Amino acid sequence: MNYLEGLNPPQQEAVRTVDGPLLILAGAGSGKTRTVTFRMAYMIDEKRINSQSILAVTFTNKAATEMKDRVKKILGPRKTRGLTISTFHSLAIKILREDIHHLGHNNNFTIYDTSDQMSIVRAALKQFKAEKKFDKKTILSKIGKLKNQSITAESFKHSSFYDPENPYDDATEYCYHYYQDKLNFCNALDFDDILFFIKRLFVQNPEIAQKYSQKYRYIMVDEYQDTNELQFQMIKGLTSTHQNICVVGDDDQSIYAFRGADITNILNFEKVYQNVKVIKLEQNYRSTSQILDLANHVIQKNKKRKKKTMFSTNDNGVRPFLWLTHNSEHEAQIVIDEVIQHQVSGKHLSEIAILYRSNTQIPPFEDQLRLNQVPYRVIGGQKFYEKKEIKDLIAYLSFIQNPKDELALRRILNVPHRGIGTTSLKKYLEKAKERKETLFQVICSESQSEEKIKRILSLQDFVSLIDDLQFKFKKMNLVQAIHYLVEKISYMDFVDKSYDSPKIRSRKKDDVRMFLNSTERFVDRFKEEATLKNYLEKLLLVDNHDQNNQNDGVLKNEITLMTLHSSKGLEFEKVFMVGVEEELLPHKNTIKDGSDVSEELRLLYVGITRAKKKLYMTHCKERKIYGKVIPRHQSRFLIDLPKEFLTKQDRTGFAHLSETEEAEYKKSFFSNLLESLD
Numbered sequence: 001m002n003y004l005e006g007l008n009p010p011q012q013e014a015v016r017t018v019d020g021p022l023l024i025l026a027g028a029g030s031g032k033t034r035t036v037t038f039r040m041a042y043m044i045d046e047k048r049i050n051s052q053s054i055l056a057v058t059f060t061n062k063a064a065t066e067m068k069d070r071v072k073k074i075l076g077p078r079k080t081r082g083l084t085i086s087t088f089h090s091l092a093i094k095i096l097r098e099d100i101h102h103l104g105h106n107n108n109f110t111i112y113d114t115s116d117q118m119s120i121v122r123a124a125l126k127q128f129k130a131e132k133k134f135d136k137k138t139i140l141s142k143i144g145k146l147k148n149q150s151i152t153a154e155s156f157k158h159s160s161f162y163d164p165e166n167p168y169d170d171a172t173e174y175c176y177h178y179y180q181d182k183l184n185f186c187n188a189l190d191f192d193d194i195l196f197f198i199k200r201l202f203v204q205n206p207e208i209a210q211k212y213s214q215k216y217r218y219i220m221v222d223e224y225q226d227t228n229e230l231q232f233q234m235i236k237g238l239t240s241t242h243q244n245i246c247v248v249g250d251d252d253q254s255i256y257a258f259r260g261a262d263i264t265n266i267l268n269f270e271k272v273y274q275n276v277k278v279i280k281l282e283q284n285y286r287s288t289s290q291i292l293d294l295a296n297h298v299i300q301k302n303k304k305r306k307k308k309t310m311f312s313t314n315d316n317g318v319r320p321f322l323w324l325t326h327n328s329e330h331e332a333q334i335v336i337d338e339v340i341q342h343q344v345s346g347k348h349l350s351e352i353a354i355l356y357r358s359n360t361q362i363p364p365f366e367d368q369l370r371l372n373q374v375p376y377r378v379i380g381g382q383k384f385y386e387k388k389e390i391k392d393l394i395a396y397l398s399f400i401q402n403p404k405d406e407l408a409l410r411r412i413l414n415v416p417h418r419g420i421g422t423t424s425l426k427k428y429l430e431k432a433k434e435r436k437e438t439l440f441q442v443i444c445s446e447s448q449s450e451e452k453i454k455r456i457l458s459l460q461d462f463v464s465l466i467d468d469l470q471f472k473f474k475k476m477n478l479v480q481a482i483h484y485l486v487e488k489i490s491y492m493d494f495v496d497k498s499y500d501s502p503k504i505r506s507r508k509k510d511d512v513r514m515f516l517n518s519t520e521r522f523v524d525r526f527k528e529e530a531t532l533k534n535y536l537e538k539l540l541l542v543d544n545h546d547q548n549n550q551n552d553g554v555l556k557n558e559i560t561l562m563t564l565h566s567s568k569g570l571e572f573e574k575v576f577m578v579g580v581e582e583e584l585l586p587h588k589n590t591i592k593d594g595s596d597v598s599e600e601l602r603l604l605y606v607g608i609t610r611a612k613k614k615l616y617m618t619h620c621k622e623r624k625i626y627g628k629v630i631p632r633h634q635s636r637f638l639i640d641l642p643k644e645f646l647t648k649q650d651r652t653g654f655a656h657l658s659e660t661e662e663a664e665y666k667k668s669f670f671s672n673l674l675e676s677l678d
Contacts, residue, residue: 003042007035014279015039018047018218021273022246023266027310028295028609029571030284032248036220037070039246043218044079052082055216055238058221061087067222084216089191092198094188095212102205103197110188114140117179117190120261124178125171134171135501142172143179145181147192148228148260150199152666153177195230202237209237217242224249228260236272243273251306252299255565255603263599284310284437284572284609288317291615294645295608298637302598310609319647320608320615322580322638326652327629329521331618332364334651335576338616339559340372342574349375351573353560355607357584362561363514365578367521370539375558380566385539389495389511394539396485401532403440410439416494418458440466465489478530482519486512517624564603567610575611580604580635581619597636604637622650 004012011031014024015038026032039054043049058064068085097107112120116234121136128134144249146152151159153176163169183189188196202209219238221227224247227235239245247269254263270276282294289312295308321341326333335354343349354365356359359381366384369376377383384390392415398408432442447459469488473481486492492509499505523530560572564585583591608615619634638646 003038003046007031007038008283010279010281010283011035011038015042016282017050017246017277017279018043019244019268021243021276022245023269023278023283024248025278025308026248026250026281027283027284027308028250028253028440028606030281031283031285032222032281033070035281036248037067037074040071040083040220041074044083045075049218050082051080052084052673053215053217054083054220055091055218056083056085056220056452056669057088057091057222057235058085059087059226061090061232063222064090074366083561086232089194091563092194092234096194096201097198099201099205099208100197102208103201105184105189105197108187109403111194112185112188112190116188120182122173122180123182124175127178128171128174130167131173132167132171133500134168135336135499135504138168138501138503139172139175142168142669143176144192145192145260145412146172147178147196148230150196153591161602195228196600199230199233202233206237206240209240213238215243218244219246221245221247222249225251225254225263225266226256226259227265228262232262239273242509243275245273252302252308252602253568253606255568255599255606257599263304267306275400277308280306280308282308282310283311286612287312287314287394288314288406290315291608291611294320294641295605297641297645298608299601299605300637303635304598317613319645320611320617322634322646322648323616323618323651324634324649325618325620326622327620328361328364328623329524330652332368333577335578335616335618336365336368336372336374338576339369339374343374347573349557349559352576353562353567353570353572353574353610354576354578355562355564355610356562356578357569357587357603358579359563359653360510360514361579361584363518364521364560367518369559371522371525376561377558379560381561381563384511384514387511389508390515392514392535393482393486393491394491396469397532397536397542399440400466400473400485401536402468404438406439408441413443413462416489416491418462419454420462424455441661473532477523478532479516479519479523481532482516486516502581513626534610562608568606571610571612573612574614575607575616577604577607577615577617579619580638582633582635585635585637590650601637604635 003015007015008031011034014022014035018039024035025034026035028620036056040054043054044051056064056067058067064085064087068080068083069669071083071085072080077137086094087564093111096109100109101107117140118136121140125136125139145163146156149161151161156162156175156176161169162173183193216238219235221235226249231274235245247266249266251263251266252321254261254266257263287295292310319540323334325334325358339349339352342352356362362378362381363384366376368374370385385394392411395408395411395415398405399412402408410425413425428439428442428446429436432439435442437445443459444463447456447463459668464486469481469485470482476484491512495508495512496505519535522535526534564577579585585604589595590597590600617638622629622631624630646668
């Protein structure tokens with residue numbers, strides 16, 4: 001088989017380069033996986049390298065399986081027998097099963113899952129006996145991050161990661177010791193231990209690293225820009241007896257620093273290994289040249305990067321658009337209008353993605369999709385209307401509208417807590433069955449008892465509450481009535497008491513506020529027809545549509561909503577990147593911290609390069625944040641772009657920005673930005 005057939009010259013060179021250190025800078029859509037799989041096939045079939053001495057490491061099981069299947073398809077199962085294509089963690093577990101005894105552990109160790117880990121942290125916090133209440137998830141997350149930075153329980157207090165003024169660090173230090181002692185006693189590891197132990201094993205026993213280095217004489221690492229310090233040390237150990245290391249990656253797509261990814265691993269590759277050959281894959285097979293021109297111009301603003309320029313032979317496209325919209329509701333409306341036009345023209349919704357920086361941007365788009373009965377899915381997050389707090393409130397609305405709705409009643413009966421537990425509910429359900437009555441009829445009957453016990457009083461309060469709410473929903477407009485409901489049941493207080501973590505409490509309460517905002521949008525749109533009945537029908541219609549169109553659990557022909565982080569590696573015919581503005585991209589946390597915004601710029605680059613044929617970006621003039629209307633400004637990453645890269649359109653209903661207006665806009669940008677940040 002001619003392994004070079006169908007490959008461009010740089011890809012061919014990468015396939016033929018087998019010995020010594022090789023850095024393949026593979027830009028977005030440049031045929032990276034094809035190149036890597038043909039390289040392995042070439043090594044086995046043409047160079048006669050024993051497949052057992054070849055190791056390819058990637059990040060996900062999906063990527064490893066895809067790579068394995070492709071090589072098998074080329075060579076057949078017999079020639080690929082013994083070839084190791086694995087994730088970092090799978091390979092590490094395999095090594096630890098054989099050699100962890102050198103670290104004082106038994107080889108039959110157990111790997112604890114999240115629930116096991118939480119149990120230990122819960123027990124540790126009970127032992128800690130502090131006056132302040134600490135969130136176990138926050139503590140566990142901190143321990144994981146410390147392990148990924150090679151910080152042990154013993155060294156934490158003496159590291160730069162420890163702040164003696166922070167009560168959480170004090171609690172974490174105690175829990176980390178307790179936690180690790182418990183793991184050691186039970187001969188158990190957690191997920192973060194796996195790579196941590198490999199580093200310790202290789203550092204303390206270099207002969208073991210050499211053993212595996214001699215076994216795997218040829219090593220390939222996929223998505224090298226996403227490796228962290230522990231993965232870097234693991235690869236160093238595996239190449240301790242040779243320099244046959246090929247890493248594939250794109251520093252322009254390094255967007256996972258929050259997971260511990262260290263971009264310097266790929267930027268400094270030539271300093272770690274000697275006589276490195278660098279091959280750039282710059283031909284993009286995905287996007288039009290107009291989209292790539294924008295991507296190239298944007299990413300050039302990053303100074304610390306490996307220089308490369310993506311190009312395409314596909315010129316059949318249009319310049320990307322930047323739409324100025326009025327607010328988040330208007331932004332969602334014009335985007336979904338465009339989606340509907342796409343659908344009406346007979347094209348598939350699965351060709352479209354809406355990308356955003358933060359999950360807080362989702363609700364207005366979900367509202368518009370539901371109102372227009374457009375099926376959709378959310379990747380890397382939970383659908384807004386599937387969140388617990390939103391389902392609680394919808395259950396209240398459903399029951400107010402229909403007192404026979406047993407499922408809704410069972411959900412709200414003890415929300416907020418009224419002391420009506422599972423045992424009582426079971427008894428009422430049995431009585432309802434015997435009497436052939438609805439559950440609410442039984443509860444009303446039970447509430448009329450003259451007993452003054454707490455359970456009966458709770459039932460009486462509940463029945464009175466429902467009577468009051470049904471009356472208010474008849475007299476008030478929908479927005480007023482739902483606000484009244486939330487206040488009447490003290491739902492925000494209930495959320496406060498339900499979660500230990502201040503961050504989670506804040507996020508959950510934001511969800512409730514967004515739900516209230518969604519009812520306002522519904523009333524604004526439907527005016528006199530904005531009844532509770534119509535509102536519930538619109539909310540539930542898309543869910544029923546989704547369920548009726550399932551095929552083996554996979555929804556067909558639906559639009560995709562996802563964060564920019566989740567979109568990496570995917571591609572769509574048409575992409576809407578929404579909220580390309582200051583405080584979203586770059587994110588406000590990065591701005592306020594004074595951090596380097598280069599990763600935020602790489603996120604924008606990743607979003608742009610997801611689009612194959614059409615790209616639309618949006619930004620708002622203003623957004624409502626915590627009930628206050630705040631002026632917004634387009635992202636600094638786009639503000640000085642030459643006109644040939646981007647078609648700017650004012651979609652607020654006013655005339656397009658003139659050159660004078662645009663110059664004035666740029667002039668006032670940073671002063672307005674500083675004012676809004678205050």
